[in-house]
Amino acid sequence: MGGEKSGEVEQRAFGGPDSGIFRGLPLPRDFYDRDPRLVARELLGHFLVNRTDGVEQIGRIVEVEAYLGPHDKAAHSSRGLTARTRVMFGPPGYAYVFMIYGMHFCMNVVTEKEGLASAVLLRAVEPIRNISGSASGPGRLSRAMNIDMRHNGWDMTSDSFFISSDPEIRRFQVILRPRVGVDYAGHWARRLLRYYIKGNACVSVP
DNA sequence: AGGATGATATCC
DNA sequence: GATATCATCCTC
Numbered sequence: 016m017g018g019e020k021s022g023e024v025e026q027r028a029f030g031g032p033d034s035g036i037f038r039g040l041p042l043p044r045d046f047y048d049r050d051p052r053l054v055a056r057e058l059l060g061h062f063l064v065n066r067t068d069g070v071e072q073i074g075r076i077v078e079v080e081a082y083l084g085p086h087d088k089a090a091h092s093s094r095g096l097t098a099r100t101r102v103m104f105g106p107p108g109y110a111y112v113f114m115i116y117g118m119h120f121c122m123n124v125v126t127e128k129e130g131l132a133s134a135v136l137l138r139a140v141e142p143i144r145n146i147s148g149s150a151s152g153p154g155r156l157s158r159a160m161n162i163d164m165r166h167n168g169w170d171m172t173s174d175s176f177f178i179s180s181d182p183e184i185r186r187f188q189v190i191l192r193p194r195v196g197v198d199y200a201g202h203w204a205r206r207l208l209r210y211y212i213k214g215n216a217c218v219s220v221p
Numbered sequence: 222a223g224g225a226t227g228a229t230a231t232c233c
Numbered sequence: 234g235a236t237a238t239c240a241t242c243c244t245c
Contacts, residue, residue: 090240113229116226118226118227152241195240196240197240199238
């Protein structure tokens, strides 16, 4: 499972920014309790919803990266359990948010069961509702959707900050590429663990 | 190509 | 306690 090759996947599309209140439900915890490569691929086309600031912001996930666990030298969990990576070592379906370069936040969802310390980094969303500015790139995504350290450890099966699917379906192709910004990680830097929607204009590094 | 800007890991 | 590094972005 989780072979590193491109392929077709079903995309669930949202009716559009003017369709009224978004009624999508959070993906269940079981969704996240799987291999991060599978979760990464299936997150493409789904909707990240943030209502924690009183405004409903929605972005369609178009680019992600899988971090496989402590054996993955590019993953923060490869340094062991620390204060920062505590959430990543916890149960699936929680947000792992960290600060990078002193000014940006990166948003991940924890995958697999407690102790395995794998996650999926959200790298880009396509703005759907109440998003101003670019949301392409992990730092821009967090800025555009008002995600910060308050969301670290957030239960993504809650109804205030979650990922949801939608009844409408389109098709798209999934491209696999090496992850961005992890050149220090030796051969792990060359693994095809970045997934994005082919041809989507919001992908940060096509 | 280099700077911003602060938390973190890893050394003394 | 010091320092090198960083799952980035912006400007030059």
